[in-house]
Amino acid sequence: MEVLRNDQRSQLEALYEQMEPEGLYPLWEKLSALVLPQPDSPAKVHKWSYDSARDYLMRAGDLISAKQAERRVLILENPGLGGLSSITPSLYAGLQLILPGEIAPAHRHAQCALRFVLEGEDAYTSVDGEKAVMRPFDLVLTPGGQWHDHGNPTSKPMIWLDGLDIPTVRHFDASFAEGYSEDQFPQQVPAGDSLNRYGRNMRPLKGHVADRRPAHQPLFHYPYAEWRPALDAMARGAEIDPHLGHALEFLNPVNGGPIMSTISAHVRLMPAGFETRDRRATDGTIFVVVEGQGEAVVEGETIALTPREILVVPSWKTVRFKAQSQLVLFGYSDKACQEKLNLYKEENL
Numbered sequence: 001m002e003v004l005r006n007d008q009r010s011q012l013e014a015l016y017e018q019m020e021p022e023g024l025y026p027l028w029e030k031l032s033a034l035v036l037p038q039p040d041s042p043a044k045v046h047k048w049s050y051d052s053a054r055d056y057l058m059r060a061g062d063l064i065s066a067k068q069a070e071r072r073v074l075i076l077e078n079p080g081l082g083g084l085s086s087i088t089p090s091l092y093a094g095l096q097l098i099l100p101g102e103i104a105p106a107h108r109h110a111q112c113a114l115r116f117v118l119e120g121e122d123a124y125t126s127v128d129g130e131k132a133v134m135r136p137f138d139l140v141l142t143p144g145g146q147w148h149d150h151g152n153p154t155s156k157p158m159i160w161l162d163g164l165d166i167p168t169v170r171h172f173d174a175s176f177a178e179g180y181s182e183d184q185f186p187q188q189v190p191a192g193d194s195l196n197r198y199g200r201n202m203r204p205l206k207g208h209v210a211d212r213r214p215a216h217q218p219l220f221h222y223p224y225a226e227w228r229p230a231l232d233a234m235a236r237g238a239e240i241d242p243h244l245g246h247a248l249e250f251l252n253p254v255n256g257g258p259i260m261s262t263i264s265a266h267v268r269l270m271p272a273g274f275e276t277r278d279r280r281a282t283d284g285t286i287f288v289v290v291e292g293q294g295e296a297v298v299e300g301e302t303i304a305l306t307p308r309e310i311l312v313v314p315s316w317k318t319v320r321f322k323a324q325s326q327l328v329l330f331g332y333s334d335k336a337c338q339e340k341l342n343l344y345k346e347e348n349l
């Protein structure tokens with residue numbers, strides 16, 4: 001807006017005051033703050049220590065059961081997004097604990113969820129009556145609308161990172177949720193059924209369209225035992241990407257697209273001593289350190305990285321990674337959603 005004359009300013013202020021009670025405001029006072037020349041995220045770069053969060057989560061485990069809580073989760077709230085239960089403006093993250101013998105009861109909701117296992121093995125997530133038996137660093141999905149319960153029949157605690165599109169669904173005012181009549185949705189097929197049928201670059205010759213799983217989303221388990229060797233093989237053979245390291249995206253086998261309608265996920269490997277170049281992208285990303293020691297340098301600020309730590313890098317913040325030892329990262333973001341809306345941009349610097 002151009003500079004105003006003094007008399008103009010006072011008359012305009014009087015006008016604003018009169019129209020405000022009717023919910024009317026002058027765009028010209030706000031235009032530059034509404035239509036930004038580039039992203040200026042209110043979210044902050046932030047890292048959560050696993051050990052500290054784990055201590056609080058275990059203390060919560062002494063005080064409330066998974067059944068009482070429905071989901072016993074500590075929300076990872078971005079310090080720039082106070083009160084919003086969001087890790088970026090569009091995404092949510094939490095750390096969920098299931099103690100031995102517990103069940104987090106069946107429910108379904110419009111929100112899409114992913115789980116990335118951090119501790120424990122052989123607890124399960126059941127999706128529409130099919131169990132995925134979870135092991136460290138497995139990725140498990142519960143796409144929107146599917147009944148899911150979690151259970152831990154083992155003798156050790158199970159902890160994973162939940163990644164959901166809660167703020168996105170809130171933004172669209174499109175949330176639906178309901179509980180199931182029983183704690184567990186009845187088992188329909190043996191554990192691992194979908195992985196066997198869709199997870200090996202194959203699909204049933206007959207019946208994949210009318211499958212019990214939604215035809216557009218048949219696969220919901222991406223085991224560490226499969227993605228980790230794939231990254232290693234890539235690191236042996238492929239030329240390294242200077243901005244990403246060796247990076248593989250998790251795909252929906254039906255269409256080669258992202259894992260869910262609103263959320264994309266990937267893994268990266270950087271060999272010891274490797275340092276990426278600077279890069280920025282509009283998809284604020286939540287990273288989990290899977291393996292190795294390193295550093296993230298975000299807008300000039302250095303952040304040490306060690307296994308199981310969780311780092312959020314908001315939209316359009318310039319980041320590079322340094323691997324002190326071989327560094328493996330998991331990341332998820334709203335890239336899937338932004339691409340549908342033709343908003344996604346990245347820049348290699």
Ligand code: GTQ
Nearest residue numbers: 071073094096113162164
């Ligand atoms: O496991 O279904 O962290 O519904 C937040 C909401 C986990 C879940 C969360 C949820 C869940």
